[in-house]
Amino acid sequence: MHAFRLVRAAVFAVVCVMVSAVMHMLAGGGPVSPGVLVGALPLTGMGAFVLARRQRGFGMLMGASFVTQYGLHTWFSAGAVAQPVLFEHRHGGGLSMLLVHVALASLSAYWLERGESALATLLHLLVASVLTLLVWRVPAVPRVTSPVHDDGRVLSVTRLLAAAVSRRGPPEALSVA
Secondary structure: OHHHHHHHHHHHHHHHHHHHHHHHHHOOOOOEOHHHHHHHHHHHHHHHHHHOOOOOOHHHHHHHHHHHHHHHHHHHHHOEOOOOHHHOOOOOOOHHHHHHHHHHHHHHHHHHHHHHHHHHHHHHHHHHHHHHHHHHHOOOOOOOOOOEOOOOOEOHHHHHHHHHOOOOOOOHHHOOO
16 A cells, blocks of 8 residues: 555656746746756655545645645755846746745645545445445355244244234234235
């Protein structure tokens, strides 16, 4: 189960870091070097791995996503590639940078929450299906007939049990049939 959790965390980390880097650059941040991207993957993946231990609520995921986006913004800004003077612009600030990271944090939290819910539902359905198949595979119990003596009389225990069984429906005295 840890391997499955590790794969989920790794996929999330790669997608989160790559989308954050692209949006960071589009919002006015400098280009991010491949070394900085690779350095961001283990920390993001480790956080996702820890959070994937059990299903989390949207609030918890939103908080973790905001912390991750703030950390990625700081990491990307610190490791930005130097640009020629021709393309120099205001780096790392502005409303667009804030909005991009807030939007990505919200999208990441929503993606994680919906993904976790879908995965939990899928696993519940899988377990229910397997249990249903197992129940269908159990051989049918042969019907028990009332034990009869050699002379054709029914045992008294069987008569006692038959009398104790109550039938549903209206009393026979009120029955139309």
